[in-house]
Amino acid sequence: MNATIGKFGFPATLVREYAHWVVLLRPAQPTLGSLVLAAKSDATAFGDLPAAAFAELAVVTAAIEHALGAAVRYDRINYLMLMLVDPHVHFHVIPRYDGEREGRGLTIADAAWGKPPALGEARALDADEQARMVDWLKGYWPD
Template sequence: MNETTEIYPLNATMRKFGAPQTTIHQSPYWHTLLRPAQVTLGAMVLVAQEPAYAFSELSQASFTDLHQTIKQIETVLTKAFQYDKLNYLMLMMVDPDVHFHVIPRYAQPRQFDNITFIDHGWPGTPNLTQINETSLATNRLIIDHISSCWTDSKEIEND
């Protein structure tokens, strides 16, 4: 984080999705969290750190950082789970802070920690009501796996 970047406290949306325990990565303006309810393997929430309730309220710096963060997410999720498609959902109907649900999509089931993860909505829209049951321990393993791929992907930060 550079010296000119403000440090923002965790907002309500971050806390709802389990931060700081579910944090995978934090950039200067965005928090990447594992979605506790795994709609698909590696489902995440990308939450703006700036206090904003509308996408247009974010600073230019936040948009610039969003571009870099999305590049990282796509690279890391490809390495971690070889997704087939990736959906970004900005709903903000319940949780008002600017955020996206990042849903990796899979044509075929994926195995992780002896669990079969099914994309119940494939090939249509994600089915947010039907989740793959995971324990806190499994979620921690998913976080650690994604984080290890992120650590190995430092070279994409400056592209």
């Protein structure tokens, strides 16, 4: 695993692992169910990923959208590939909705609905909240 994956709390935040990708709970939640989809490769450019990683990306994104659709009932979903601070290939996956959503005792509003996500207003989760959210999301993951 690369350093970017470690920065986002792996292995404690691991929701699902694939051959080329990991899906992690984003430790700071701008909206409920926000994730990090990170390539396991050491690549720092999207185009440098192996072809198999691109093929698997279709499977992974379908699973993410299924799980978050059931868990959060999002209206839209944003995949943000920022890679400014953390250099390895990864996306911030932000489910978007009007109002707020609740899961495992945690309620989070989409503070910027209708605009780009308010990443700076994200709610930092403590270790217990992270564990509850990871367990909750795993329950929605397709097999």
